[in-house]
Amino acid sequence: MLLAPVRAALDRRLDPASAAPLAVGFSGGGDSLFLLKTVLDWAGTRPVLALVVDHQLQAGSDRWTAEAVAKARALGAEARALAWNGDKPKTGLPATARRARHALLAEAAREAGAKVLLLGHTASDLAEGAAMRAEGSSVSDPREWAPSPVWPEGRGVFLLRPLLGLSRDDIRQALADQGETWLDDPANTDLRYARARARAAGAGEGASVETALKAPLTFTVDGAGVIRLSRDVAAAHLAAALLCAAGTDRPPRGQRLDRLVQRIRSGETFAATLSGARIEAGDDVLICRDAGETARGGLAPLDLAPGQTGVWDGRWEVTAGDAPLTVSALKGRATSLSAADRARLVAIPASxxxxxxxxxSPLDGPDLAPEGGGRARLLVLGRFEAAVGLIDQESVT
Known part of the structure; x- marks a missing residue:
């Protein structure tokens, strides 16, 4: 009975005909152990890759990581250990660690060819999140299906959380009935952290219900990454468009976003900037990268060695050929282009x-990056489709 809703989520979201591996975030704890066993049973002969992150925050974490890797392999999964190396911040550690963990998991999943990363969040995590927000935390609720929250590391990777309908107590009772044991992370009882305090206070009921985001009825994304939306745009869609068009990793929220939505819906004709994006409201709403905003390191040049792939400005994935490349913004350099490239610019909005x-390139000189040309791939369209819920299962990723 406990497995039925979990298997239903796997059936709904995953492609049984795919040969791509399924990546599972695995800590060795009860929730991830239950998830890994369930995914292995569902997958049959399909490869399952357990990814174990060592945050290197606790003494002995290397031993726990090794134990988790060994357990995953004993169950029949492939397994890899990932480490969060380097200095750790003195403030904001939980959020920074969460970002680092997602980045490590997403990069490892993509490198392995996996499109889906499964995580063991439960109904208890939803309830704890609600308790944390009541104390002033900005932590958001995990959704059953969502694009990876890190960018650009998470490009093309989706998260599936099939355990959100189950409580942690029910999961551990099921594991105990199977004779299983699991690891307990000391951080879960460290009251310096908001989630540990919520767990200690017994937050375990009243989990919120996920509300699916409806995609915009009409939108376009052109080959230059310009997004166009209608004037009756929803705030969530506008936030996603600003995020994707600007190539940033934090969507706008709060009063500034609300005011922008109100101006757009009022019918006012105007131009504005927000979160690295430029907004031009006329007959429709044009959203593109704000070339004047470089405060967060945007539009910085990207140097690539031969054969290397990188992401420039969060919007373009570029792969070098036999020679090294430098990718930079066109701003102030249009006159260096060939006549053919300058003619192509006419079809692109001036902003x-x-x-x-x-x-x-030392071989070819300055050149625009053509969409689909083998050297550069626009990321804006796919990211926006994912952000607004148009990609809701593995088979359409």
Missing amino acids: ARPALPLIL
Whole structure:
């Protein structure tokens, strides 16, 4: 009975005909152990890769990581250990660790060819999140299906959390009935952290219910990454468009977003900037990269060695050929283009042109990065489709 809703989520979201591996975030704790066993049973002969993150925050974490890797392999999964190396912040540690963990998991999943990363969040995590927000935390609720929250590391990777309908107590009772044991992370009882305090206070009921985001009825994304939306845009869709068009990793929220939505819906004609994006409201709403906003390191040049792939400005994935490349913004350099490239610019809105990528090659000279040309791939469209819920299962990723 406990497995029925979990298997239903796997059936609904995953493609049984795919040969791509399924990645599972595995800590060795009860929730992830139950998840890994369930995924292995569901997958049959399909590869399952357990990814174990060592945050290197606790003494002995290397031993726990090794034990988790050994357990995953004993169950029949492939397994890899990932480490969060380097200095750790003195403030904001939980949020920074969460970001680092997601980045490590997403990169490892993508490198292995996995499109889906499964995580063991439960109904108890939802309830604890609600308790944390009541104390002033900004932690958000995990959704059953969502694009990876890190960018650009998480490009093309989706998260599936099939345990959100189950409580932690029910999961551990089921494991105990099977004779299983699991690891307990000391951080879960460290009252310096908000989640540990919520867990100690007994937050375990009243989990919120996920509300699916409806996709916008009409939108377009052109080959330069310009998004167009209608005037009756929903706030969530506008936030997603600003995030994707600007290539940033934090969507706008709060009063500034609310005011922008009100101005758009009022019918006012105006131009504005927010969160690295430029907004032009006329007959419709044009959203593109703001070429004048570089405060967060945007539009910085990207140097690539031969054969190397990188992401420039969060919007373009670029792969070098036999020679090294430098990718920079077109701003102020349009006159260096060939006549053919300058002619191509005519079809692109003037406000979007300065933030186009310019490829500088010692072999070919300056060149615009063409969509689908083998050297550069626009990420804006796929990211926006994922953000607004148009990709809701593995088979359409």
